[in-house]
Amino acid sequence: MSIKMLYEAIIFDLDNTLLNFELCEHQAILGALEDCAVALDLNGVSETIFLQVFETYNSKYWRHRDIFSPSELIEMSYRSTLAQLDIQTEQISNLSQSFWQIFNHSGVMEPDVNEVLTALAHNYRLAVITNGFVSAQLPxxxxxxxxxxxEAVxxxxxxxxxxxxPEIFHHALSRLNLRPAEVIYVGDSLKHDYAGATQVQMDFCYYNRKNKNLPQEAKPRFMISELLNLLELFN
Incomplete structure (x- = not known):
C-alpha cells in the first residue's frame, strides 16, 4: 500500500510550518518603528541589535499572557527595549498598535508553500490547526x-x-468528519504539534526546518527538512 492511500486529509500547523513566524514578526517590529518615525540609525542602533533586545524581552513578557493583553505585552517589549537602548520617544502606545496592524496582515511564507499546497490539494482534503488569535491568523x-x-481552519x-x-485536534477531526487514522498532521513543534497529535493517535510528520537533533523519545511517523519533501512522501 502506498503512503498516498493511507490518508484522507493533511492538517498543517501555521506558524513556522506554512508561514515564517520570525520574519512576519521582524516585519512588524521594524515596520512599526518606521510608521512612528523612530529612527534607529540616528540613535546608533542596528536593526539586528534592536530585534535581539526586543525578542529577549518579548519572550519573557509573553509568559504572562494570562495576565496581560497582547497589546500590553508588545507595548512592554517596546518600552523595555527602547529604555535599554536609550532611545527616546513618546510613541510607545502607537508602536504597539502599529505592530499589530502590520503583524496581522503579514504573510511571509516558508519556502515552496504554494507549490506544495497546490499539488497536495489535488489528492487530499487540507486543514489548519493553529494556536493564536483569530484576528491575526486568518488575515x-x-x-x-x-x-x-x-476546508477548515x-x-x-x-x-x-x-x-x-487533544480537544483542538478532536475539534478539527469533527469539522472534517474523519477519524485520527485517516489524517496526518504536519508541524514544526515537538512540544505542541507532535505531543498533541500523539495524544489523539494521529500520525505526525515533523517539519524539522532547522535540522535539530531529535530527542530519543520523539518518534514521528515521518520527518522532513523542507516542505517539498511532502510531495515525495504523499503525491
Whole structure:
C-alpha cells in the first residue's frame, strides 16, 4: 500500500510550518518603528541589535499572557527595549498598535508553500490547526494568499483550547468528519504539534526546518527538512 492511500486529509500547523513566524514578526517590529518615525540609525542602533533586545524581552513578557493583553505585552517589549537602548520617544502606545496592524496582515511564507499546497490539494482534503488569535491568523493566511486551500481552519482562541490539548485536534477531526487514522498532521513543534497529535493517535510528520537533533523519545511517523519533501512522501 502506498503512503498516498493511507490518508484522507493533511492538517498543517501555521506558524513556522506554512508561514515564517520570525520574519512576519521582524516585519512588524521594524515596520512599526518606521510608521512612528523612530529612527534607529540616528540613535546608533542596528536593526539586528534592536530585534535581539526586543525578542529577549518579548519572550519573557509573553509568559504572562494570562495576565496581560497582547497589546500590553508588545507595548512592554517596546518600552523595555527602547529604555535599554536609550532611545527616546513618546510613541510607545502607537508602536504597539502599529505592530499589530502590520503583524496581522503579514504573510511571509516558508519556502515552496504554494507549490506544495497546490499539488497536495489535488489528492487530499487540507486543514489548519493553529494556536493564536483569530484576528491575526486568518488575515495572515489571506495576506499569503493560501486560505482558499483549506476546508477548515481551527484557531485556538476561537475554540478555547490550544495545542497540545487533544480537544483542538478532536475539534478539527469533527469539522472534517474523519477519524485520527485517516489524517496526518504536519508541524514544526515537538512540544505542541507532535505531543498533541500523539495524544489523539494521529500520525505526525515533523517539519524539522532547522535540522535539530531529535530527542530519543520523539518518534514521528515521518520527518522532513523542507516542505517539498511532502510531495515525495504523499503525491
Amino acid at each position: 495572515r493566511m489571506q495576506a499569503a494568499g493560501i486560505e482558499h486551500f483549506f 481551527v484557531v485556538s482562541e476561537a475554540i478555547g483550547f490550544a495545542k497540545p490539548s
